[in-house]
Amino acid sequence: MKERRAVVVVLDGVGAGEAPDAAAFGDEGANTLANTAAAVGGLELPNLQRLGLGNILRLEGVPPTRSPAASWGLMTERSAAKATLAGHWEMMGLVLEEPLPTYPEGFPEEIISRFERETGRRVIGNRPASGTQIIEELGPEQERTGAWIVYTSADSVFQVAAHTGIIPLQELYDACEKAHRMLIGEGKILVERVIARPYHGEPGSYERENENRHDYGIEPFGETYLDRVERAGMEVVAVGKVHDIFDGRGITRHLPGKPDDAAKLDAALEALGSMKSGLVFANLVDFDAKYGHRRDPEGMAQNLERFDGRLPELLGALGEEDLLIVTADHGNDPTFRGTDHTRERVPLLSVGGGEPRPLGIRETFADVGATAAAWLGADRGGLPGESWI
Ligand SMILES: O=P(O)(O)O[C@H]1O[C@H](CO)[C@@H](O)[C@H]1O
Ligand SMILES: [Mn+2]
Ligand SMILES: [Mn+2]
Numbered sequence: 191m192k193e194r195r196a197v198v199v200v201l202d203g204v205g206a207g208e209a210p211d212a213a214a215f216g217d218e219g220a221n222t223l224a225n226t227a228a229a230v231g232g233l234e235l236p237n238l239q240r241l242g243l244g245n246i247l248r249l250e251g252v253p254p255t256r257s258p259a260a261s262w263g264l265m266t267e268r269s270a271a272k273a274t275l276a277g278h279w280e281m282m283g284l285v286l287e288e289p290l291p292t293y294p295e296g297f298p299e300e301i302i303s304r305f306e307r308e309t310g311r312r313v314i315g316n317r318p319a320s321g322t323q324i325i326e327e328l329g330p331e332q333e334r335t336g337a338w339i340v341y342t343s344a345d346s347v348f349q350v351a352a353h354t355g356i357i358p359l360q361e362l363y364d365a366c367e368k369a370h371r372m373l374i375g376e377g378k379i380l381v382e383r384v385i386a387r388p389y390h391g392e393p394g395s396y397e398r399e400n401e402n403r404h405d406y407g408i409e410p411f412g413e414t415y416l417d418r419v420e421r422a423g424m425e426v427v428a429v430g431k432v433h434d435i436f437d438g439r440g441i442t443r444h445l446p447g448k449p450d451d452a453a454k455l456d457a458a459l460e461a462l463g464s465m466k467s468g469l470v471f472a473n474l475v476d477f478d479a480k481y482g483h484r485r486d487p488e489g490m491a492q493n494l495e496r497f498d499g500r501l502p503e504l505l506g507a508l509g510e511e512d513l514l515i516v517t518a519d520h521g522n523d524p525t526f527r528g529t530d531h532t533r534e535r536v537p538l539l540s541v542g543g544g545e546p547r548p549l550g551i552r553e554t555f556a557d558v559g560a561t562a563a564a565w566l567g568a569d570r571g572g573l574p575g576e577s578w579i
Contacts, residue, residue, distance in 0.1 A: 191565075192511055193466045193467040193510075193511060193515070193567055194357040194467055194512065194513070194514070194566055194567070195462065195465065195466075195467060195468060195469070195470070195508075195509075195511070195512045195566075196469050196470070196512070196513040196514075196565050197283070197462065197469075197470045197472070197504075197508070197512065197513070197514045197515070198313060198471045198472065198515045198558060198560075198562060198567055199458065199472050199474065199514070199515070199516045199517075200277075200278065200281075200432075200467070200471075200472065200473045200474065200518060200519050201474055201477050201494075201497065201516065201517070201518045202473055202474055202475045202476075202477050202478035202482075202519055203222065203477050203478030203482040203483075203518065203519070203520060203521060203522030203531065204223060204477050204480070204494070204517065204518040204521075204522075204536070204537065205220065205221065205222040205223065205292070205370065205518055205520060205521020205522065205523065205532060205534025205535065205536055205537075206221065206222070206223050206224075206264055206333040206518070206521075206534060206535050206536055206537040207220075207221040207223075207224065207247055207264075207373065207534055207535055208220050208221065208265065208532075208533065208534055208535070209266055209267065209533045209534055209535050211533065212324065212372060212532070212533045212534070214533075215272055215532070215533035217272070217521070217526070217532040217533040217534070218427075219245075219522060219526075220436045220523040220532035220533065220534055221521070221534065222482065222490070222518075222521045222522055222523050222524070222532065223247060223249055223398045223494075223523075223524045223537065224247055224248060224249055224250070225242075225490050225492070225523050225525040225526070226254065226490045226494070226523075226524055226525065227236050227249050227250040227251055227329070228250050228525075229491075229524070229525050230487055230488055230491040231250070231251075231486035232250040232251025232252075233249065233250065233251040233252055233494060234251055234393075234495055234498075235251070235252050235495060235498040236498065237498045237499075237501035237502060237505075238252065238399040238494075238497075238498050238501065239252045239253070239255060240258070240259050241258055241259050241262070241501075241539045241541065242255060242258025242259065242260050242261075242537065242539060242546065243515075243537065245261070245262045245548075246262050246263065246537050246538070246539075247259050247262060247264075247537070252535045257297065257544060257546070258334065259541065260423055260514075260516075260540055260541045260544050260546055261294035261537040261538075261539070261540040261541075261543075261544075261547050261549050261551060261578065262537075262538065262539055262540075262546070262547050262548060263538040263546070263548060263549030263550050263551065263552060263578075264535045264537065264538060264549060264550075264551045264552065265514035265536050265538050265551070265552040265553065265554070265555050265557065265558075266515065266534065266535050266553055266554070267533075267535075267536070267554070267555055268280060268522070268554040268556070268574075269285050269287070269392055270286060270287065270288060270557070271286055271289055271290065271346075271522060271557075272344075272520040272521065272532065272533045272534075273290075273329070273345045273346065273382060273434065273531060273532040274345075274383075274431070274473075274478070274519050274520070275382050275383065275407060275408070275553060276290075276520075277509045277518075277519025277536075278411060278413065278432065278435045278436070278473070279410060279414070279435070279436075279491070280368070280521055280554060280555040280556055281517070281519070281555045281556065281558040281559050282413055282414035282415045282416050282436070282556075282559040282573065283414050283415045283439075283559045283560070283573035283574055283575055284330075284410055284411070284470075284559075285554065285556065285574060286415055288487035289362070289383045289512070290340070290346035290353040290377075290379060290381070291311055291344065291346055291380060291381065292344060292346050293318070293342045294318060294343070295314055295317075296317045296318075297315040297316055297342070297348065297531070298338070298446075299480075301380070301565075302316055302340070304372060305338075305340070305365075305368070305369055305372065306338075308365075308368045308372070309338065309364075309365040309368060311336055311337055311338050311340050312335065312336075312337040312338070312359070313330055313337060313339075313340045313347075314328050314332065314335075314337045314338070314339055314340075315338075315339045315340050315341045315502060316340050316341070317341060317342070317343050317510075318341065318343050319342075319343070319531040320342065320343075320399065320483060321341065321349065321351060321387055321483075322396075322398065322432045322484070323397070324339060324341050324351065324530075325339065325351050325353075325389050325396045326393070326394070326396060328351075328391055329353060329389075329396050330393045332351075332352070332356060332357075333353055333355075333356055333393075336356055336357065338350055338351075338352065338357075338365065339351040339352070340477050341532055343515040343529075344522070344528075344530035344531060345383075345530070345531065346381045346382035346383070347381060347382060347383050347384075347385055348369055348381045348383070348385070349384075349385045349387050350362060350365060350366055350369065350384070350385070350386055350387060351387040351388075351389060352386075352388055352389075353367075353388075353389060353390060353396075354389070354390050354399065354402075355386075355390055356484065357476040359388055359402060361364070361394050362388055363385050363386055363404060365384040366384045366386040366404065366406055367406065369384045369406075370384045371407035374406075374407075374408055374464060374555075379408055379488050380572055381410060383405050383406060383408070383554060384405075384406040384407075384408065384511065385403065385404070385405050385406070386402075386403060386405075386406075387403060388402045388403070389522070394571040397543065400449070401448055401491050401517065402478070402547055404433070405434045407434060407435065407437060408438065409437045410435070410436055410439050410440075410464050410465060413572075413573070413576075414434060414436065414439070414440050414559065414573075415440075415559030415560070415562060415568070415570075416439065416440025416441060416469070416471070416559075417440040417568065417572060418440075418568040418569050418573070419440070419468060419469045419562070419563060419565055419566055419568045420440045420441070420442060421510065421568070421569070422567065422568040424468035424469065424568070425442050425443060425465045425467070425468030425469070426440055426441050426442050426443070426468055426471070426539050427441075427443045427445060427449075427458075427461040427465065427469070427470045427471070427473065428441045428443070428444050428445070428471055428472075429447050429457045429461065429470065429472035429473065430446065430447045430454045430457075430460045430472060430473040430474065430475055431473050431475055431520060432444075432471045432473050432527075433446075433474065434485075435473075442468075445458075445460070445461060447472070448534065450476055450545065451474040451475070451477070451493065451496070451497065452496065452500070452523055454472055454473070454475075455472070455474070455500050455503075457472070458470050458472040458504070458553060459461045459504065459507055462507050462508075462512075463507065466499045467566065468566070469562055469566065473519075474497065476493055477493055477518075477522070478522050478533055479495075479529055480493070481493055481522075481524055482522025482523070482524050482531070483522060483529050483530070484524070484529070485524045485525070485526075485529060486524055486552060488564045489558050490524045491534070493518075496576065500572070505541065506543065508542065510542075512542055513540065513541070513542040513543050513561070513579070514539075514540070514541040514542060514564045515538070515539070515540050515541075515561065515562065516537070516538075516539040516540075517536050517537060517538050517539070517555075517558060519536065519555075520532070520533070520534065521533065521534030521536070523555075534552070536555070538552065538558075542562075542565075543565055543579040544579060549578050552576075552578075554574055554575055555574065555575075556575025557575045557576055557577070557578060558573040558575070559573070559575055560573070560574075560575030560576055560577045561575075561577040561578050561579050563577075564577035564579055565577075565579055
């Protein structure tokens with residue numbers, strides 16, 4: 191078998207326009223890329239433009255090009271979710287047919303009182319919120335009373351925020367493990383993830399300790415393309431939060447790539463430089479966490495431009511037997527109401543594996559895993575998705 195590599199880069203939350211079922215999610219009109227571009231008076235993305243980003247959708251500042259250097263298209267998500275886990279799982283062949291439970295009214299009383307009993311602290315909050323807003327609002331009360339700040343979002347998440355000067359980090363982690371056991375570990379999946387959200391500082395200028403955030407998720411309930419590539423004897427390198435999303439399954443090496451997207455790209459390049467064959471699966475989370483949820487179109491635009499600036503380096507690291515796929519896991523339109531993800535199609539650019547051509551609108555994100563597995567010569571039997579190569 192040839193020595194081949196595939197690199198999948200996920201621009202977290204960078205959607206490319208409303209999905210056909212966006213209305214069911216309350217997300218009609220969402221378009222992370224196009225609305226960001228319009229909000230800042232046009233994006234400057236010369237490298238993505240050259241690849242064909244402007245051929246995928248109408249994008250201010252990024253016109254279509256006559257002969258794109260990448261194959262280009264859109265993907266529609268089949269899973270009943272607009273979340274990171276569902277998006278990444280689907281890319282690797284696991285479709286969530288049923289949505290995971292969400293808590294628009296907060297968590298039921300029995301969950302909260304059991305969490306209070308098991309951890310010995312009271313709960314305040316218990317509603318959907320933006321993490322930065324709720325600590326500003328409830329931080330002073332937490333400092334006074336030592337209560338947990340529990341909140342959720344449009345996602346299936348149980349998030350616990352704790353001021354580390356009041357509640358030691360280890361105690362927060364222990365509490366999240368208890369919540370994880372209670373909400374996921376007893377046979378019923380009540381949330382997709384429990385998330386520890388430590389922060390510090392003074393009222394009015396609290397700062398989240400993103401490097402100490404910890405996610406406690408669900409395990410993949412079936413085989414993925416990651417398992418298939420690993421079983422074929424190749425390396426599977428996870429960069430950023432990918433390792434947590436798959437609970438480490440099918441992953442041979444984990445590069446956290448802290449603290450930002452630039453460091454994650456460094457990690458991806460390092461992985462490429464040190465491996466002969468296999469898959470690098472990288473998630474760039476700043477688009478989502480720092481700009482999408484914060485509804486910051488300027489920040490989103492700048493992060494896109496920063497990524498664009500690193501593209502030549504990434505392309506330069508690829509050889510003839512390498513494949514690069516750039517895509518996203520859901521939308522997170524920084525111009526949209528609220529602070530949650532948006533149900534969108536995602537952009538698809540694919541470099542390598544033949545002459546650039548239109549890839550159309552793919553019916554499932556699983557085409558990513560199918561294509562990577564096909565390229566690498568791994569077994570694809572029984573998993574959803576069609577290879578475009
Ligand atoms: O507002 P913050 O705390 O960043 O939380 C966001 O991050 C969560 C998980 O990535 C999302 O569900 C959303 O709630
Ligand atoms: Mn995401
Ligand atoms: Mn998010």
